[in-house]
Amino acid sequence: MKLSDKKNLYQRFLKKELNAAELEEFFQLVENGEFDEDYLEVMPGMDEEKVIVPPFTQRPVFKLFSKIAVAASLLVIAGFGYWAYRKAESEKKQAAFTIVQVPVGTMKIITLTDHSVITLTSGSVFKYPAAFAATHRRVFLIRGKGFFQIAKDKTRPFTVFSAKLSTTVLGTSFTVENYRNYGFEKICLYTGKVQIGSKDKGFSPVLLSPGQQYMHNGLSGIKTIFKNAGDIQPHTEEGALEFEDTGLGEALIRVASYYNIELQFDQQRLSAYAISGKFSNEPVENVLHTLLFTHHLKFKKIPEGYKIMN
Numbered sequence: 001m002k003l004s005d006k007k008n009l010y011q012r013f014l015k016k017e018l019n020a021a022e023l024e025e026f027f028q029l030v031e032n033g034e035f036d037e038d039y040l041e042v043m044p045g046m047d048e049e050k051v052i053v054p055p056f057t058q059r060p061v062f063k064l065f066s067k068i069a070v071a072a073s074l075l076v077i078a079g080f081g082y083w084a085y086r087k088a089e090s091e092k093k094q095a096a097f098t099i100v101q102v103p104v105g106t107m108k109i110i111t112l113t114d115h116s117v118i119t120l121t122s123g124s125v126f127k128y129p130a131a132f133a134a135t136h137r138r139v140f141l142i143r144g145k146g147f148f149q150i151a152k153d154k155t156r157p158f159t160v161f162s163a164k165l166s167t168t169v170l171g172t173s174f175t176v177e178n179y180r181n182y183g184f185e186k187i188c189l190y191t192g193k194v195q196i197g198s199k200d201k202g203f204s205p206v207l208l209s210p211g212q213q214y215m216h217n218g219l220s221g222i223k224t225i226f227k228n229a230g231d232i233q234p235h236t237e238e239g240a241l242e243f244e245d246t247g248l249g250e251a252l253i254r255v256a257s258y259y260n261i262e263l264q265f266d267q268q269r270l271s272a273y274a275i276s277g278k279f280s281n282e283p284v285e286n287v288l289h290t291l292l293f294t295h296h297l298k299f300k301k302i303p304e305g306y307k308i309m310n
Contacts (some may be wrong), residue, residue, distance in 0.1 A: 107239035262305035
């Protein structure tokens with residue numbers, strides 16, 4: 001770059017007139033030492049025409065220190081500007097969120113910037129930032145189910161926010177289910193440890209160890225050991241809908257989320273029933289008929305979705 005172009009670039013930097021591309025170019029020049037020697041021969045703001053001054057013989061040592069002082073001042077100014085620019089860009093990325101909605105009958109795998117991997121089931125809605133903050137990592141499971149394989153980072157806890165709960169880890173694997181329309185949330189831990197918090201006042205944090213799960217329904221929650229913890233898969237590879245001795249009420253909630261429909265039923269009354277089965281890309285009517293037939297229950301179509309009856 002010509003000396004005059006460098007001078008102009010620096011003067012425009014001081015006046016805060018550079019756009020994003022020009023700022024990148026300026027900081028790159030500073031990092032490469034482009035402003036160290038030839039730039040100092042023409043001081044910023046000085047006319048390039050010859051200036052007549054009284055005779056003065058400058059000692060070499062003094063001249064050297066003058067250059068060093070000017071160079072140091074330039075680097076301090078540029079360094080501060082570079083830091084401020086990078087901070088602004090980082091904050092902009094933290095405020096920019098991506099929302100993913102998984103189509104019915106499919107699954108979605110997302111790799112985050114920290115190398116954590118999220119597997120989302122059919123009908124799920126998930127929100128995450130373009131970049132994480134320096135002190136924490138926060139994402140949002142708005143609806144559905146996600147399997148989280150979190151990269152370890154002791155300095156930045158990873159938190160999944162759902163309807164009322166927050167699940168915080170440093171690095172582990174677990175599932176979070178959020179069915180806010182039915183007031184039902186569930187966390188299952190496979191490896192490591194998690195701490196569960198809540199927006200509700202008076203909620204005492206819940207700690208889980210591998211093989212434990214926490215279910216929160218309405219205003220109450222319960223921590224239990226889930227059956228065959230070592231054999232249960234956190235998700236099916238083909239995105240199928242699978243139940244293993246699952247309470248019928250919970251199964252219907254998952255069906256509603258999977259197909260993104262509304263089901264009306266008495267959760268408390270159906271909690272005593274259990275169901276097992278696997279469904280892949282089947283019409284929702286077939287799934288409902290299979291789940292309800294064993295317990296002699298019926299369903300009918302309503303404008304909002306389906307209603308479960310005796």
